[in-house]
Amino acid sequence: MNERQLPPLLRLVLCLRPRWPLIALALLLALLNQGAGLALAAASALLVGAIVTGTAPALTGPVLGITGLAVLKALFSWLDQWYLHWVAIGVVATLWAEAYLALEPLAPAFTLRRRSGDLVATMLADVDQIQPFYSRVLVPATVAALLSFVVLGVLLVVAPVLVLVLLPVLLVLVIVPLHRWRAGLPLAQRVREQQGLVTAHLLDSIQGLRELTAFGRAQARGEEVAAKSRGLAAAQIHHQRYGGVTAAMTDAVIAGGSFAVALVGLLLVAQGALAPRYLPLVLLLVFTALRAVAEVADVARNVTQVAAAAQRYFAVIDEPVLVQERTSVSPGPLLPTIEFDRVTFRYAPEQPPVLRAVSFQVAPGETVALVGHSGAGKSTCVNLLLRFWDPEEGSIRLGGVDLRNFPLDDLRRRIAVVPQEPYLFRLTVRENLRLGRPEASESEVEQAAREANIHDVILSLPAGYDTVVGERGITLSGGERQRIAIARALLLDAPVLVLDEATSNLDSENERLVGEAITRLMVGRTTLVIAHRLATIQRADRVVLLEQGQVVASGRHEELLATTPAYQRLVRQQLAAARRLA
Numbered sequence: 001m002n003e004r005q006l007p008p009l010l011r012l013v014l015c016l017r018p019r020w021p022l023i024a025l026a027l028l029l030a031l032l033n034q035g036a037g038l039a040l041a042a043a044s045a046l047l048v049g050a051i052v053t054g055t056a057p058a059l060t061g062p063v064l065g066i067t068g069l070a071v072l073k074a075l076f077s078w079l080d081q082w083y084l085h086w087v088a089i090g091v092v093a094t095l096w097a098e099a100y101l102a103l104e105p106l107a108p109a110f111t112l113r114r115r116s117g118d119l120v121a122t123m124l125a126d127v128d129q130i131q132p133f134y135s136r137v138l139v140p141a142t143v144a145a146l147l148s149f150v151v152l153g154v155l156l157v158v159a160p161v162l163v164l165v166l167l168p169v170l171l172v173l174v175i176v177p178l179h180r181w182r183a184g185l186p187l188a189q190r191v192r193e194q195q196g197l198v199t200a201h202l203l204d205s206i207q208g209l210r211e212l213t214a215f216g217r218a219q220a221r222g223e224e225v226a227a228k229s230r231g232l233a234a235a236q237i238h239h240q241r242y243g244g245v246t247a248a249m250t251d252a253v254i255a256g257g258s259f260a261v262a263l264v265g266l267l268l269v270a271q272g273a274l275a276p277r278y279l280p281l282v283l284l285l286v287f288t289a290l291r292a293v294a295e296v297a298d299v300a301r302n303v304t305q306v307a308a309a310a311q312r313y314f315a316v317i318d319e320p321v322l323v324q325e326r327t328s329v330s331p332g333p334l335l336p337t338i339e340f341d342r343v344t345f346r347y348a349p350e351q352p353p354v355l356r357a358v359s360f361q362v363a364p365g366e367t368v369a370l371v372g373h374s375g376a377g378k379s380t381c382v383n384l385l386l387r388f389w390d391p392e393e394g395s396i397r398l399g400g401v402d403l404r405n406f407p408l409d410d411l412r413r414r415i416a417v418v419p420q421e422p423y424l425f426r427l428t429v430r431e432n433l434r435l436g437r438p439e440a441s442e443s444e445v446e447q448a449a450r451e452a453n454i455h456d457v458i459l460s461l462p463a464g465y466d467t468v469v470g471e472r473g474i475t476l477s478g479g480e481r482q483r484i485a486i487a488r489a490l491l492l493d494a495p496v497l498v499l500d501e502a503t504s505n506l507d508s509e510n511e512r513l514v515g516e517a518i519t520r521l522m523v524g525r526t527t528l529v530i531a532h533r534l535a536t537i538q539r540a541d542r543v544v545l546l547e548q549g550q551v552v553a554s555g556r557h558e559e560l561l562a563t564t565p566a567y568q569r570l571v572r573q574q575l576a577a578a579r580r581l582a
Contacts, residue, residue: 004318008310009303012133015091023139026084030143033076038147040069041288045281088134095127099313105321105408125199129309137303144293151289159274159282165264166286169257173250173293191305194232198225254290261286323390323408330410334399336495336526338362338385343394345384354380355549357394362526369531369540371570376546378530382498385528387411398496416494416525418518420501422485424476429458430465432484436492444491452487452517454480479514486517497527501536534574545570 003011016023043066148170155162202225265282268274274282338361345355355377362368370378383389384396387403396403403411416436424432433448434440440448445465449455457480461467469475476484489497499518531537538557545553545560545567553564560567 033080036073045284126309339397367527372546416489448487448490453513454483
């Protein structure tokens with residue numbers, strides 16, 4: 001059977017395969033802990049029985065032995081708890097890392113379909129919810145099962161009749177949680193889904209708090225968060241109410257079973273079938289076994305939450321990767337030409353094509369502007385060039401080589417991107433600049449910053465290049481963020497450049513500084529520009545006009561303006577928009 005078809009809890013067990021030696025040691029420590037407890041209980045019970053029946057030897061030796069067992073029990077208990085939690089935390093840390101590594105080849109296709117807050121909930125809250133399975137369920141349940149067999153074996157020797165009493169109780173303690181678990185799983189899934197919704201809505205609200213405040217919607221948004229939180233609380237209460245019923249059933253079974261064993265034990269003593277000195281031993285053994293099983297049953301009530309969290313986690317891990325890496329061998333140095341050859345693409349099978357048989361070329365050192373109305377397919381062309389998706393039909397070639405024949409990292413090192421809204425991490429300015437080349441020297445970083453017209457601005461910051469920018473670069477202006485993105489591209493020094501109208505939405509001074517930096521960046525590079533502004537289009541060597549996912553015209557700006565009605569309309573609209581903003 002394919003591992004992906006296995007139940008989530010079994011898959012969590014299989015996640016331990018690289019750690020079997022560690023789990024074996026955890027199991028040994030747990031057995032020593034429970035064994036010491038069992039030996040302590042047995043020795044104490046035998047001593048009490050001997051004292052009550054007047055057959056006790058000198059007490060010094062037994063008391064010292066029991067004291068030694070108590071010390072061993074305390075030591076093994078500490079080692080058991082510490083080590084098992086250490087192993088569990090290590091497994092969870094690995095699951096966090098694997099979740100992120102699974103997302104990387106899925107981006108951006110998968111991440112665009114899921115709210116970032118929901119993904120955060122899966123990668124943090126859901127994975128964290130899995131930890132109790134390793135620290136409080138798996139090993140303790142195994143030890144409880146072994147302990148029950150030991151107790152049954154002892155009873156089989158001392159009082160076989162009690163086995164017939166205890167065995168059904170143990171079976172019921174196992175069956176009840178299992179039955180309730182199957183029925184409670186949908187409730188737990190509902191809780192995890194609601195937690196994902198609340199986290200996503202809350203994260204969205206925090207990231208957009210400035211806009212919410214500016215538009216007077218902060219209080220209304222707060223009421224939405226409160227409403228979703230109440231939905232989560234209702235789901236949690238429903239699940240906990242269900243868990244309370246399971247706990248009550250478990251407690252009733254333990255109480256009834258304990259009473260039955262005690263009653264039968266007393267009857268055996270009264271009939272002479274069991275020596276009185278063994279009665280405390282029998283009762284303590286039974287209570288120890290029931291307590292161990294009951295503790296696991298108590299934790300198992302929350303296994304529904306673990307299963308639901310694991311289901312959400314594995315849904316991310318199992319998501320099929322749309323863009324498969326075919327090779328690990330780089331094609332080597334190539335002329336930086338770009339060729340789109342009858343490329344057809346749609347984002348989902350049920351959606352219409354975004355691109356239809358699109359063909360155009362960009363020669364080495366040439367600047368080509370992609371123009372067209374919103375939704376024409378300009379950004380899709382860039383996404384396909386970066387191989388975030390693969391074409392449904394046709395091919396895209398870089399230097400005459402199909403993009404699918406590049407290692408992904410090698411392909412993306414050959415293409416520098418300056419987006420319209422660059423993302424800056426909450427790191428130092430230097431670390432943000434080195435995003436594409438972490439090994440870049442200090443002098444290379446500063447040279448790139450100078451060429452991007454951002455060096456002096458960086459030096460004016462409180463800690464210069466070591467200044468930590470705010471989340472998403474909020475402490476910098478739009479123009480400053482654009483120039484840092486340009487410096488990143490300069491530092492990467494890729495032969496192909498992609499510009500997403502990096503000078504839009506800037507004031508005149510920032511536009512001048514960014515424009516100068518872009519001019520330096522474009523020198524000697526093959527450049528593809530998603531163009532919205534007329535000034536950008538006029539500077540391009542050639543213009544490719546897209547309409548409804550098709551290339552309808554290609555040529556210099558002046559040629560298209562003279563011969564292509566669709567291009568004339570587009571230019572008129574841009575001029576009208578520019579006049580309205582003036």
